[in-house]
Amino acid sequence: MGNNGGFENRFGMNTRLINWFGYASPATFYPLAGKMIPWFWALAALFGIAGLYVGFFVAPTDAQQGEGYRIIFIHVPASWMSMFIYLVMAFWAALGLGFNTRLSGMMATSLAPTGALMAFLSLWTGALWGKPMWGAWWVWDARLTSELILFFLYIGFIALQSAIDDPRRADKAGAVLALVGVVNIPIIYFSVKWWNTLHQGASVSLTRSPSMAQTMLWGMLLMALAFWMYAIAVSLTRVRAIILERERHAGWVEELEEVAT
Numbered sequence: 001m002g003n004n005g006g007f008e009n010r011f012g013m014n015t016r017l018i019n020w021f022g023y024a025s026p027a028t029f030y031p032l033a034g035k036m037i038p039w040f041w042a043l044a045a046l047f048g049i050a051g052l053y054v055g056f057f058v059a060p061t062d063a064q065q066g067e068g069y070r071i072i073f074i075h076v077p078a079s080w081m082s083m084f085i086y087l088v089m090a091f092w093a094a095l096g097l098g099f100n101t102r103l104s105g106m107m108a109t110s111l112a113p114t115g116a117l118m119a120f121l122s123l124w125t126g127a128l129w130g131k132p133m134w135g136a137w138w139v140w141d142a143r144l145t146s147e148l149i150l151f152f153l154y155i156g157f158i159a160l161q162s163a164i165d166d167p168r169r170a171d172k173a174g175a176v177l178a179l180v181g182v183v184n185i186p187i188i189y190f191s192v193k194w195w196n197t198l199h200q201g202a203s204v205s206l207t208r209s210p211s212m213a214q215t216m217l218w219g220m221l222l223m224a225l226a227f228w229m230y231a232i233a234v235s236l237t238r239v240r241a242i243i244l245e246r247e248r249h250a251g252w253v254e255e256l257e258e259v260a261t
Contacts, residue, residue: 051222093175105171
């Protein structure tokens with residue numbers, strides 16, 4: 001009985017793994033993504049409204065920076081997401097490169113524009129904050145410069161894939177660039193510690209208490225969740241479009257088109 005139970009447990013685990021691996025197929029993942037998208041849009045709206053309300057109406061005025069500091073409720077979450085999305089993009093790219101899975105490359109492709117948007121928001125909101133605080137729109141600060149490089153990496157990834165007609169070759173070329181660019185992420189994060197920069201250190205850390213009011217922290221975290229949900233919703237929407245484009249000659253896509261018409 002004990003051996004049979006162990007066999008059944010292992011068999012059940014293997015079955016669950018097979019079910020999960022089944023979602024690596026574009027045909028299986030496409031309807032799943034369609035079901036998840038509305039939920040992530042709803043969560044993005046919910047967290048976004050709550051975060052903006054807390055950040056702009058509840059959080060107190062900063063004693064040194066005045067009302068101008070409130071740009072951080074957009075700037076900091078956008079900066080976090082620009083780095084996190086790149087890591088996720090590189091992860092999917094590595095999976096596609098290592099296991100030659102079609103969906104992995106599609107996921108990496110779908111994430112790049114959203115990551116570029118977050119990097120762009122980080123740079124421009126930083127400039128809007130820097131002008132009144134530093135007296136300049138831009139300085140060649142280590143963190144600002146490395147964030148600009150991250151933006152160019154996103155643009156380079158998108159441009160490289162667009163320049164190659166064969167999607168599978170484009171995925172592999174983009175994966176190499178994405179993996180090489182990963183080295184820039186720790187440079188961004190640790191730049192304020194490694195070099196003498198104008199940019200202030202992290203206000204939120206896993207190793208120490210946050211150096212800000214509790215309401216400020218909650219506003220920032222809510223906005224980070226909103227950006228996270230938005231990134232997932234947009235990426236899933238985009239990957240569904242990519243799947244339809246690349247799998248347009250597959251039988252299941254033709255069946256979808258027949259049902260739609």
